[in-house]
Amino acid sequence: MTQNDTKAAMAIDHIGVELWQAFRAFEEAMFAALVAAGYEDVTTADGDVLVHVGPDGVRSTEIAKSRRITKQAAQEQVQRLVRRGYLEMRPDPRDGRARLVVLTERGEAMMRDLVAIKRDLDGRVRRTLGDLETDMLRQTLDRVREGLG
Amino acid sequence: MTQNDTKAAMAIDHIGVELWQAFRAFEEAMFAALVAAGYEDVTTADGDVLVHVGPDGVRSTEIAKSRRITKQAAQEQVQRLVRRGYLEMRPDPRDGRARLVVLTERGEAMMRDLVAIKRDLDGRVRRTLGDLETDMLRQTLDRVREGLG
DNA sequence: GAATTTGGTCAAGCGGCATGACCATTGTTT
């Protein structure tokens, strides 16, 4: 009851709550689908690294710059993904000092599956809300962002 | 350009993007307001701790249980907030072993200001969307969560 | 061809978290 009083005092009704809950629901559903697809060990941190790896590969220093972390930290994150078979390193033909980070077969497969998963989740929302309301929601969310930004 | 190709390939259009952006916008606006109000050093981790501190105080072991972390970790997080003047410890009159974590003056002030900040942000959204559409948005977000959950 | 810049590694340290052992107080059993 003390607990309830507290919760009541905290539960200032504001839009941030729903935003957070909806986002979390999406995220959790995404990770659940990843696990179901056989990618048990993928985290958001991994995702933050992987989005930087384009078809031509990328240098770990580039990742460091984009993410505003030290090159050592970026290197460590890349190495972890290498160890788990999602990335591999190879020399940069254009620069003898550099090493390129590229997706492995498994890495590419995972990214493809992830695209499918996101499409599926989007589809689930569309089935819940209907196309019209879904599109309206997305526009509304953009306006929210602008209103807050 | 390679970068753009990559971005384009990644930019599978899905509702998760807008959810994330809107949520992030809210969060960033909230922290910006906290800084503006003189609470420069508050983090989400701090918030996760503070929500557990009711008017009667709470034991750090309770926090540990709720957050599913070890009591040492919980204790450490509490201590950090104590060091910065938001929390203080005092003995539990009802249990000689226990120590209660309670808000200091500054801690309470911060929580009050935070409530005001959240109300203000909610107000900004309402001014952007109008009351009607805001309420609809919140209901829609709830349905999204249910549809995904 | 020397000097500077750039890509990357190595060494050491720190903060946040976990595990495991331990102490002090309280509650329970008989």
Place this chain on the structure above:
DNA sequence: AAACAATGGTCATGCCGCTTGACCAAATTC
């Protein structure tokens, strides 16, 4: 009341992810 279990917290230790700082090697600039 005495003995034991359960509970609230602390201490010691170690892992992990990240930082700073020094360094090496290749490339670019002058």
